[in-house]
Amino acid sequence: MKKAIALLLIAVLALTCFVACGKKDGDKAANIEGKYVISKMGGEDAPDEYKEAMFVELKADGAATMTMGDEGGDCTWKQDGDKVILTAEGETMEFTLNGNDLTMVENGEEMVFTKQ
Numbered sequence: 001m002k003k004a005i006a007l008l009l010i011a012v013l014a015l016t017c018f019v020a021c022g023k024k025d026g027d028k029a030a031n032i033e034g035k036y037v038i039s040k041m042g043g044e045d046a047p048d049e050y051k052e053a054m055f056v057e058l059k060a061d062g063a064a065t066m067t068m069g070d071e072g073g074d075c076t077w078k079q080d081g082d083k084v085i086l087t088a089e090g091e092t093m094e095f096t097l098n099g100n101d102l103t104m105v106e107n108g109e110e111m112v113f114t115k116q
Helices: 002-020 024-032 048-053
Strands: 034-041 054-058 063-068 071-080 083-088 091-098 101-106 109-115
Touching: 034 048, 034 101, 048 054, 054 109, 063 083
Parallel strands: none
Antiparallel strands: 034 054, 034 109, 054 063, 063 071, 071 083, 083 091, 091 101, 101 109
């Protein structure tokens, strides 16, 4: 009986270690990866035709795609707290993550991208 209790206790402790030692960085990426479509520009709702032409897509492997009308392309991204930083060809763009929204300020105008 003592042996069975000891084995059960060891199994419970081992299970606790596996649960407590999960990968945290991957969890963050999994939570924010996806496609974010323009929803607001300068505090106003974005026109429907912009929603297909202006988006950011974050992928789990750190790759990203950003399209702003006729411009855009592939880039990389990383998360630092509530900041999401996209980098393409040495240029960086910083977004603030708030729930399902990524917000950036470009030339004094705020643009909000909402996760789809």
